[in-house]
Every structure is written in C-alpha cells, then in structure tokens.
Amino acid sequence: MGELLEGSRSLLELLPAGTELTQGVPVVGGCRLDQIAAEAGTPVLVVAEDALRARAREYADGLAARWPRSRVVFASKAFPCTAVQRVMVEEGLGLDVAGGGEIIGALKAGVDPRLVVLHGNAKLPDEIALAVEHELGLVVVDGPDDVDRLEAAVPAGRVVDVLVRVIPGVTAETHDSVLTGHDDSKFGLAPTDAQALIRRIEASGSLRMQGLHLHVGSQILQTEPFAESVAAIARLGEFPVYDLGGGLGARYTWADEPPSVAAYLDTLVEASRAHLPKDAELIIEPGRSMVAAAACTVYSVVTVKRGRHTFVAVDGGMGDNLEVALFDQRFEAGVVGRLDPTHHEDDELCQLVGRHCESGDVLVRDVALPRPAVGDLVVVPATGAYCFTMANNYNGNRRLPVVFASDGSWRTVVRRETWEDLLRRDVE
Numbered sequence: 062m063g064e065l066l067e068g069s070r071s072l073l074e075l076l077p078a079g080t081e082l083t084q085g086v087p088v089v090g091g092c093r094l095d096q097i098a099a100e101a102g103t104p105v106l107v108v109a110e111d112a113l114r115a116r117a118r119e120y121a122d123g124l125a126a127r128w129p130r131s132r133v134v135f136a137s138k139a140f141p142c143t144a145v146q147r148v149m150v151e152e153g154l155g156l157d158v159a160g161g162g163e164i165i166g167a168l169k170a171g172v173d174p175r176l177v178v179l180h181g182n183a184k185l186p187d188e189i190a191l192a193v194e195h196e197l198g199l200v201v202v203d204g205p206d207d208v209d210r211l212e213a214a215v216p217a218g219r220v221v222d223v224l225v226r227v228i229p230g231v232t233a234e235t236h237d238s239v240l241t242g243h244d245d246s247k248f249g250l251a252p253t254d255a256q257a258l259i260r261r262i263e264a265s266g267s268l269r270m271q272g273l274h275l276h277v278g279s280q281i282l283q284t285e286p287f288a289e290s291v292a293a294i295a296r297l298g299e300f301p302v303y304d305l306g307g308g309l310g311a312r313y314t315w316a317d318e319p320p321s322v323a324a325y326l327d328t329l330v331e332a333s334r335a336h337l338p339k340d341a342e343l344i345i346e347p348g349r350s351m352v353a354a355a356a357c358t359v360y361s362v363v364t365v366k367r368g369r370h371t372f373v374a375v376d377g378g379m380g381d382n383l384e385v386a387l388f389d390q391r392f393e394a395g396v397v398g399r400l401d402p403t404h405h406e407d408d409e410l411c412q413l414v415g416r417h418c419e420s421g422d423v424l425v426r427d428v429a430l431p432r433p434a435v436g437d438l439v440v441v442p443a444t445g446a447y448c449f450t451m452a453n454n455y456n457g458n459r460r461l462p463v464v465f466a467s468d469g470s471w472r473t474v475v476r477r478e479t480w481e482d483l484l485r486r487d488v489e
C-alpha cells in the first residue's frame with residue numbers, strides 16, 4: 062500500500078521544469094505528450110529544450126558568479142547527441158568528451174575545440190590523433206601509456222596542454238558501478254604515481270602540464286565528497302587549472318533529494334577557496350544533473366498480465382533504459398491522460414516491464430498505475446541522462462528517436478532507427 066500512496070504523488074514534480082497537465086496529459090515544452098506520441102510513434106525520448114537550456118545557464122552563471130576564472134564543460138557521455146551538445150555550445154559551455162564519437166559530435170555541434178576536454182582510461186590511438194588534429198583544449202592523461210601515445214602523436218613544434226587525472230581516494234555513497242574516485246579505481250593515478258607522471262610531463266617537450274583532474278563518481282546526493290576530493294588533490298601542489306569533474310545526482314523519484322546546483326557550487330567553491338590557488342582556473346563537468354530531468358520517455362502498453370503480479374509490458378525497456386538493470390536506478394511512471402489525482406482511486410500496483418528477453422528487463426518495480434490497459438501511453442520521467450547513451454539493439458530493437466519540444470512545437474533531432482539501419486553493417 063505504501064507504494065500506492067507514493068504513486069498518488071504528482072508525477073509533475075519529476076517531469077521537466079515547465080511541464081503542465083491538461084486533462085491528465087503532461088504538456089512538455091508546450092506540447093501534449095499524446096500528440097507527440099501519435100505523430101512520432103513510441104517509444105520516444107522527449108526533451109524539454111527550454112528546461113535543458115535553463116539548466117545549462119544555471120550551471121554556467123552559478124559557477125562564473127562564484128569563481129570567475131572558470132568553465133563548465135558538459136559531460137557529453139550523459140546524452141551524446143549532437144543536438145544536445147549544440148544546445149550546450151550555444152549556451153556558452155565547453156564539452157567533455159570520452160570517445161571518438163563524442164569528439165566528432167562535438168565538432169559537428171560547432172564547439173570551439175579549445176573548449177573541449179578529452180578523457181578516457183584507455184584512449185585509443187585514433188582518438189588521440191583526433192584530439193591532436195583538431196587541437197582540443199585539454200587532454201586528461203590517465204597514466205603513463207597515455208603520455209607515451211600522446212608524445213608520439215604530437216607533431217614537431219606543437220605542444221598539447223594536459224591535466225593529470227588523480228584518484229582523490231574518496232568513496233561517495235552511490236552505486237559501486239558509478240564510483241570512480243575511490244582508492245584502487247581503474248581511472249587515474251594514486252597521488253604518488255601522479256607525482257611521478259607530473260614530473261615526466263614537466264620535462265616533456267611536447268606536453269604542457271596544466272593541472273589536475275578528478276571525478277568522484279556519479280549520482281552523488283551529498284555535497285561532502287566533493288569538498289573532500291578538492292582537499293585531497295590540493296596536496297599535489299599548485300597548478301594553473303583544476304578540473305573537479307561531475308557527479309551531482311539527479312532526482313529520479315520522490316525520495317531523492319539531490320543538492321541544488323547552488324549548494325553543490327557553494328561547496329566546491331568554498332573548498333577551492335580553502336585549498337587551491339586563488340588565480341587557478343576551475344573546470345566542472347556535470348552530465349547527469351544537467352540533462353536527466355529535462356527529458357522523459359513515452360511508451361505504449363503492449364500487454365497487461367494480471368496474476369500474482371500485474372505485469373505491464375511496454376514497447377521499450379532495457380533497449381532504451383539500461384539504468385535500471387545496471388545500477389538499480391529507481392524511476393517512476395504514470396499513464397498519459399490519467400495523471401490527475403481523480404484517477405488515483407484506480408491505482409493498481411504494477412511491474413512496468415520491457416519487451417526484451419530478460420527478467421531483469423524492468424523499467425519500474427512496484428509502481429502504482431491507474432488500471433493500465435493495452436494501448437495506454439506510459440510516461441517515465443527523468444530519462445535524459447545515460448538512457449540514450451546506452452540505448453542498444455537487443456532483440457533487434459530499433460533505437461528510439463529524440464525529439465525537442467519547445468514553445469508548443471516539437472522537432473525530431475535524432476530519428477528512429479530503421480530496419481535498414483540494422484542491416485547496414487552486414488558484409489554478407
């Protein structure tokens with residue numbers, strides 16, 4: 062029954078900022094979700110463009126006001142779609158990239174290459190070559206092998222600016238799989254190893270040692286780990302640049318209470334004032350907290366089975382949202398057209414599941430839905446982060462489209478995959 066009470070809370074709290082309800086239908090970016098679904102088909106990932114832009118500005122203005130020599134770079138991996146990268150560029154942000162596809166998307170989005178930061182614990186030679194060719198602003202070296210490859214790739218007479226990724230040794234409270242700043246992490250170097258690499262870079266003719274990088278992890282719902290991580294890396298000495306990573310958590314469910322962007326920035330900047338050089342440049346790399354809440358996914362119900370459990374299966378699942386299977390992330394859901402409170406007396410405890418061949422293909426366990434039926438549209442809020450990223454072709458799934466809704470109209474920015482797309486790489 063507890064879950065049914067939860068279900069009676071308004072899903073509006075979790076849908077993109079600015080969403081309104083008309084006859085129980087969420088109106089996102091001024092567009093009714095049932096109309097988008099009718100025209101674009103389902104499943105469809107709907108982004109409220111204005112909410113996305115507002116969040117980008119909240120981050121950029123908030124950091125600039127607190128630490129003027131600073132830069133926000135969007136962690137492209139959270140929503141690696143050219144149109145999203147372009148929004149960030151238009152709002153004056155830089156881009157963090159961690160793979161070749163993210164680099165070419167960033168360039169297509171029109172980013173100034175000097176505002177791009179390249180990451181990766183195992184960067185491939187062709188990614189390093191792209192970084193050198195396009196003169197990306199900063200390469201974050203993860204270890205000595207990166208330095209070997211980078212030095213070999215830099216043409217005579219050129220110098221590449223680098224940061225060294227340091228493990229701050231901070232274990233934040235989050236899912237183990239998205240923890241990165243703990244001792245023994247596969248990312249970056251322990252402080253003593255980092256010191257040796259820093260000395261090597263300082264002596265390099267083709268690399269310039271610009272500073273340090275850290276990233277504590279993702280979906281972090283407290284501010285203390287961020288402050289601890291700044292104090293930890295400050296012990297390595299003074300540098301012109303400090304990139305403090307991303308990691309602020311997003312609100313997926315009513316129980317989540319992530320710190321506000323302002324509280325997060327207050328913490329980071331306070332720790333930076335206490336521990337870092339006053340004239341250093343600060344960079345942050347928000348991903349999840351930048352995009353999660355700006356989008357939602359709309360599905361159609363394909364089957365309903367009532368027995369010991371009520372299974373409501375939709376036309377998507379782990380092919381468009383792996384966050385549940387990989388990280389046990391809790392989402393919420395509602396039936397489009399029945400989101401207003403008058404329908405809560407019909408609430409039924411349901412297992413919202415996908416159409417893929419795994420029992421782990423669950424979108425939301427124990428969610429209250431008002432008498433769901435075949436053909437209903439179901440909306441899952443807060444799917445803007447890492448869902449598009451990990452969309453896949455499991456069971457021959459055609460990856461879903463992304464639409465931007467704003468001011469009462471919507472447009473497709475990534476089309477749905479076609480059957481031809483699925484066969485395109487066949488050689489025989």
Ligand SMILES: Cc1ncc(COP(=O)(O)O)c(C=O)c1O
Pocket residue numbers: 136138139157180241276278279280306307308309346347348349350
């Ligand atoms: C180096 C780096 N920076 C930034 C991010 C973005 O983190 P989040 O999406 O949690 O803000 C990640 C995510 O894993 C990362 O690895």
